[in-house]
Amino acid sequence: MVGEKKRRVGFVGCPPAEVLGAHRSAELIDLDNMIEGTQPHGESLLPRTTCRIIRRVLDNALSLDLDEIIVDEGYGKCDAARGLAELLGDLLDVPVIRTQNDSREGVGTPISDSDLPLLRKIELILDGLVNPQETELTPEPKPRAAMWGVPAADFSIYELFPDGTQVLGWTRCVENRTPADWELEMYVPEGVPTVFFAQTFCPKNVVAQHLAEKHRGLHVDVDSVLSQPVRAKIEAFLRFRRAWD
């Protein structure tokens, strides 16, 4: 109907394609992303040891006037996301659709493997959940570095890496639309200097640290803003592992 307000549907994680597809006529909002103007309404509702992304999802959900929320709480998500779905259902007077994306039918990872700057790759991967990507991509045959992990709360971390840095870990799984594909998440090419990243308090730090040891990489965790010590560690690691040569 002319003049009818477009429905606003928020989503968490990487819900199944068919679930998101059924809501394409609505304004789809990725609640994991930073949204300008959102207020920290949820600060007192979560334990201090909650990761920044879960905090952000709650703040976004409480700040935006949503009509519906879709939460991927499958194997690819953590207990915190499942708990958050419960919390949102109790707090808000909107339907919370709990869904599980356990797909193994990958759509490929051309962005992760392209020659683009790392920051642009992450933007394209996340934006791709809402808008199908049509960017022209050129593969990077010899990535000088790789970054494993989940999308960071502070995107400035991505600016520390050389162009063409390969995207690994859960972010790669998101591009592939298989967020629960553990085998793909564990994929680390040999010989590429790799930074293993997880948000502070995220359980993925266990495997991030282990993989860093196993592959002679660097493990870092960041809560909200990238600190000077973590920035320095990444810069030193990439420099002494000759990622810039």
Added chain:
Amino acid sequence: MAVLGDFGTTWTKLVDTETGERRVIPTREAAARGQRADIATGHNARRWAARHVNELIALTQGGQRLIEERELLVLDVGSRDVKYVHVRDGELLGMDWTATCGALTGFTLELLGNYYGIDYTTVRPSAKSVPVTCGVLGMEQLFELVSQGVPIEEAVARFARGIAMNAYRFIGEPKEFYLSGGMCENRLFQGSFPEDVEVRPLGRFVLVEGLIPELTKNGRAAK
């Protein structure tokens, strides 16, 4: 000719590559006089230098210039943070830098020395320690000891032991390591590590030394 600087939170270390002159001045004095450097590292370096090199890179390169061994582990204890690098055969095996746990430890030790008028060359290290999660929490423990009747010098020695043990665990409890930074001049701190551990002081200019290779990268010859 170039001026190289390590602009720390409390102290600024400067080297003039032309004359070889080395100076240590309070950072607040450096700020007041508008001290500049061509290349610098340290907490305040971005404010006063044309070019900034991060502290871990400076520490690694400084260690490699000063130590002629195939393996080196250098711990730098600053006013506000603790960091280390571990290199073997030119390859960086490990590094870390904490400005949260262990924060303000060096600063607090200096503060306590001035407050109580303690000469750290005469204080005997203690076998006991206080838990020093950070400088502020550690100081709370220290004042508690003093209020219980523990002599001030013993309480401060336990505090120093707490800082030393934190730093020692932070670097993985090696049998020997090199020490960099202002704590190289604090005999109590150096004596507060476990007895069977060899602590080799490198002095306060390790990070500035690590800036020298940057001169050639800048198109100028290193002296």
